[in-house]
Amino acid sequence: MREKTFSALGLILSLISILFLFSITISLLIHGWSRLISPSFYASFPSRFPEQAGILSAWVGTVYVMLGAIFWSVLIGVPAGIYLEEYADRSSKIARIIEANISNLAAVPSIIYGLLALGIFVYRFNLGESILTAGLTLGLLMVPVIVVTTRESIRRIPRSIREAAYALGATKWETLFHHIIPYSLGGILTGVIISISRAIGETAPLITIGALTYIAFLPPAPWQDFIGMLKSPFTVLPIQMFNWVSRPQAEFHTNAAAAGFVLLVFALAFNALAFYLRYKLRKKYAW
Amino acid sequence: MSKVKLDIRNVSVFYGKKQAVKEVSFPVYENKVTAIIGPSGCGKTTLLRVLNRMHDLYPDISYKGEAILHPEGINLIDKKVDPLKVRMRIGMVFQKPNPFPKSIFENVAYGLRIRGINNKTELKDRVESALKAAWLWDEVKDRLNENAYGLSGGQQQRLCIARAIAVEPEVLLFDEPTSALDPVATAKIEDLIGELKQKTTILIVTHNMQQAARISDFTAFMYLGELVEFNPTEKIFVNPDKKLTEDYITGRFG
Amino acid sequence: MGLCPFNKKGVKKSLLSRLSFDIKKKLDTVFHLFFFIMAFITVVVTFLIVFALILDAIKFFTHEEAGGFPKSLIRFFTETQWTPTFFNKQIGIWPLVCGTFLIAVIAGVISIPLGLLIAAYLSEFASFKTREFIKPWLDFMEAVPTVVYGYFALLVVTPILQKFFSLFGIEMEGMNALSPGIVIGFMILPFTASMVEDAFRGVPAYLREASYALGADKVTTFFKVVLPAARSGVLAAYLLGISRALGETMVVAVAAGMYPNLTFNPLEPVQTITGYIVQVALGDLPFNSFEYLSIFAAGMFLFILNLFFNLLAVHFKSKVKGY
Numbered sequence: 001m002r003e004k005t006f007s008a009l010g011l012i013l014s015l016i017s018i019l020f021l022f023s024i025t026i027s028l029l030i031h032g033w034s035r036l037i038s039p040s041f042y043a044s045f046p047s048r049f050p051e052q053a054g055i056l057s058a059w060v061g062t063v064y065v066m067l068g069a070i071f072w073s074v075l076i077g078v079p080a081g082i083y084l085e086e087y088a089d090r091s092s093k094i095a096r097i098i099e100a101n102i103s104n105l106a107a108v109p110s111i112i113y114g115l116l117a118l119g120i121f122v123y124r125f126n127l128g129e130s131i132l133t134a135g136l137t138l139g140l141l142m143v144p145v146i147v148v149t150t151r152e153s154i155r156r157i158p159r160s161i162r163e164a165a166y167a168l169g170a171t172k173w174e175t176l177f178h179h180i181i182p183y184s185l186g187g188i189l190t191g192v193i194i195s196i197s198r199a200i201g202e203t204a205p206l207i208t209i210g211a212l213t214y215i216a217f218l219p220p221a222p223w224q225d226f227i228g229m230l231k232s233p234f235t236v237l238p239i240q241m242f243n244w245v246s247r248p249q250a251e252f253h254t255n256a257a258a259a260g261f262v263l264l265v266f267a268l269a270f271n272a273l274a275f276y277l278r279y280k281l282r283k284k285y286a287w
Numbered sequence: 288m289s290k291v292k293l294d295i296r297n298v299s300v301f302y303g304k305k306q307a308v309k310e311v312s313f314p315v316y317e318n319k320v321t322a323i324i325g326p327s328g329c330g331k332t333t334l335l336r337v338l339n340r341m342h343d344l345y346p347d348i349s350y351k352g353e354a355i356l357h358p359e360g361i362n363l364i365d366k367k368v369d370p371l372k373v374r375m376r377i378g379m380v381f382q383k384p385n386p387f388p389k390s391i392f393e394n395v396a397y398g399l400r401i402r403g404i405n406n407k408t409e410l411k412d413r414v415e416s417a418l419k420a421a422w423l424w425d426e427v428k429d430r431l432n433e434n435a436y437g438l439s440g441g442q443q444q445r446l447c448i449a450r451a452i453a454v455e456p457e458v459l460l461f462d463e464p465t466s467a468l469d470p471v472a473t474a475k476i477e478d479l480i481g482e483l484k485q486k487t488t489i490l491i492v493t494h495n496m497q498q499a500a501r502i503s504d505f506t507a508f509m510y511l512g513e514l515v516e517f518n519p520t521e522k523i524f525v526n527p528d529k530k531l532t533e534d535y536i537t538g539r540f541g
Numbered sequence: 542m543g544l545c546p547f548n549k550k551g552v553k554k555s556l557l558s559r560l561s562f563d564i565k566k567k568l569d570t571v572f573h574l575f576f577f578i579m580a581f582i583t584v585v586v587t588f589l590i591v592f593a594l595i596l597d598a599i600k601f602f603t604h605e606e607a608g609g610f611p612k613s614l615i616r617f618f619t620e621t622q623w624t625p626t627f628f629n630k631q632i633g634i635w636p637l638v639c640g641t642f643l644i645a646v647i648a649g650v651i652s653i654p655l656g657l658l659i660a661a662y663l664s665e666f667a668s669f670k671t672r673e674f675i676k677p678w679l680d681f682m683e684a685v686p687t688v689v690y691g692y693f694a695l696l697v698v699t700p701i702l703q704k705f706f707s708l709f710g711i712e713m714e715g716m717n718a719l720s721p722g723i724v725i726g727f728m729i730l731p732f733t734a735s736m737v738e739d740a741f742r743g744v745p746a747y748l749r750e751a752s753y754a755l756g757a758d759k760v761t762t763f764f765k766v767v768l769p770a771a772r773s774g775v776l777a778a779y780l781l782g783i784s785r786a787l788g789e790t791m792v793v794a795v796a797a798g799m800y801p802n803l804t805f806n807p808l809e810p811v812q813t814i815t816g817y818i819v820q821v822a823l824g825d826l827p828f829n830s831f832e833y834l835s836i837f838a839a840g841m842f843l844f845i846l847n848l849f850f851n852l853l854a855v856h857f858k859s860k861v862k863g864y
């Protein structure tokens with residue numbers, strides 16, 4: 001029967017797509033195996049010799065940059081979401097402009113953010129090719145997702161809870177800080193985790209702002225020299241992978257595969273964590 | 288003769304251009320229960336929510352008139368009067384129980400906390416007396432730290448009542464408080480209301496005529512946004528002034 | 542005499558609590574302002590993007606090495622080579638545009654039919670459990686780092702294609718447009734399959750039932766009823782997917798090619814607008830040099846292109862009938 005063929009075709013194609021994902025994962029794993037199981041891979045700096053080259057500076061850089069990105073995206077994104085849900089009059093011009101603008105920002109290619117950062121942050125604001133600039137750039141990239149998830153979490157809180165708070169004589173900010181924000185924290189956290197999983201793999205904007213592809217030192221630790229850390233040149237994991245995969249020597253491709261697998265595992269882990277959180281949250285609140 | 292606690296005068300409420308409440312006036316007597324009855328859509332809940340400035344939260348709703356609170360003689364619904372100050376003195380219990388997703392203790396304590404009361408002992412005492420006054424203390428005294436959502440519907444509603452009375456409001460507004468509850472829970476809350484009136488003034492909206500007949504001292508009957516009749520409850524149910532009231536009471540419509 | 546909040550039955554409240562009440566109310570204004578400022582910053586970001594692009598694009602077009610304005614603009618749209626980094630500076634944007642669109646078209650050719658069939662299957666045929674299982678994987682495609690896709694395109698897909706084409710005696714270079722095009726095709730399945738499936742789900746059951754009641758089977762119903770009813774949402778999804786493909790950087794940077802090439806042959810290396818920007822950014826980039834300015838000119842062009850597709854998508858999204 002025609003329906004059966006069509007249905008089977010659809011199923012096969014869906015499975016092929018999933019297979020695509022799996023073949024990527026497996027090829028990374030197999031190809032990079034020799035470096036993945038070697039502990040020195042995670043503790044060494046890049047080197048001219050592929051067997052000795054590692055991702056130390058790359059993953060440390062990723063951690064520092066991501067911390068900055070989380071800071072900026074939450075600082076700007078969560079209040080922006082709160083403003084749109086709790087304060088703005090839906091039909092007002094300014095609210096619609098802000099909303100439309102955020103939707104547009106979500107669809108701007110990440111490399112354009114890199115150009116923004118290069119032209120404005122690196123040079124005109126003089127922040128340099130640094131971890132500070134990188135964190136700020138990725139943070140801005142993450143803002144649209146944070147705004148959307150913040151709004152969704154807040155929207156899920158039923159009107160009756162707000163009215164109960166107001167009826168007791170709470171001010172708007174008291175209702176916000178005592179009720180709305182605590183009850184939507186879980187959803188907001190989920191959004192942050194999803195953004196992290198995407199931002200970890202962002203390469204283009206960071207290359208544009210001048211992330212180095214070969215750095216054999218670690219930025220100063222934030223607890224020792226916070227400002228120094230912010231101003232420091234850096235690299236991140238996806239850039240390190242890009243650097244290795246662009247080399248002609250096949251041995252470096254092994255390193256690239258290993259780095260890629262690590263990246264993929266983290267992206268998957270954060271995604272799964274967000275999924276799990278979302279599931280648990282649905283059960284926690286009676287609504 | 289009882290004193291008037293809240294004098295409702297010519298109150299009108301508009302949803303955009305549509306008028307939902309039309310120049311309603313009646314007195315609410317101190318330490319008495321006044322019920323507002325009428326068929327669905329007659330504007331009784333809309334009227335109730337004007338009194339604690341709930342409509343201020345929603346931009347499309349406008350209203351005018353006076354709701355004079357005695358003894359000061361302040362018009363509660365004057366735009367110049369801060370809604371916050373109104374809500375500090377007028378409490379509300381909602382149709383569907385809406386406790387906060389917090390512990391039982393914190394639910395009752397919340398109103399006190401935002402009034403600046405943070406002393407542990409004072410909070411404990413006042414929460415306990417509020418829960419006792421709401422006839423809930425014995426059932427929850429051993430689990431004050433448990434989440435309020437673990438309680439049954441009737442218990443949650445009594446918790447909401449405790450929460451409202453903990454801050455000692457001068458007028459307590461009830462918006463169909465038992466419509467979501469089973470008959471046993473309903474009966475308990477009706478009896479509770481009868482006792483609560485000694486400490487505060489109660490205005491209750493109900494779609495259940497028999498409930499109004501059971502628990503209220505005065506009744507206001509509204510229809511299509513207008514006040515049809517206001518009288519002592521006995522008179523409304525035994526010998527109403529208006530034919531429309533009589534038709535409603537005898538079930539000819541509604 | 543105003544209403545004193547704590548005044549009941551003549552009990553006087555302390556000055557402190559009355560003061561704190563006023564502070565509480567003022568805080569409302571403070572917070573309102575703070576939240577508004579943060580929200581407004583998002584608008585400022587867009588401003589800064591446009592500002593950064595326009596400023597340096599203008600500098601590019603007025604630069605003497607470009608021939609000054611308006612000659613530079615004419616050259617931009619008429620020359621057939623893009624070599625701002627070479628000694629002999631040609632500034633025709635077409636090779637980059639060509640590479641960008643060639644890859645996007647390949648991605649579309651793969652992704653649109655594939656996604657359509659998958660979406661149709663998921664919304665019309667699959668059981669709840671199957672759908673719940675498959676859909677998250679489709680969305681997960683967005684979470685894979687693009688540089689990983691690039692790796693896969695270069696080191697797995699290209700060799701396979703090379704072997705395939707050699708069977709016909711055709712030689713394919715290590716860098717080409719086909720390989721990244723295919724990979725990007727899979728990469729945009731969250732748009733062409735998942736978002737399209739959402740559009741199908743938006744079509745109400747009663748429309749399908751009317752068709753079934755007339756004796757049509759599911760396949761006919763899908764093509765004749767569901768798809769036309771959902772066309773605005775589907776189109777919006779495709780536009781967003783293509784927009785995404787146009788802006789993709791790392792896959793093409795790794796696997797497509799290192800120099801601009803005006804060609805329609807997918808077996809040849811090409812460079813996209815995004816690939817060019819990355820390539821230049823990897824090198825030394827003195828501020829305000831001609832090479833530096835060239836990436837902003839290219840970026841400006843890309844931004845406008847991307848904006849065009851996004852606005853078109855928004856337009857179609859707004860036409861989605863709320864049944």
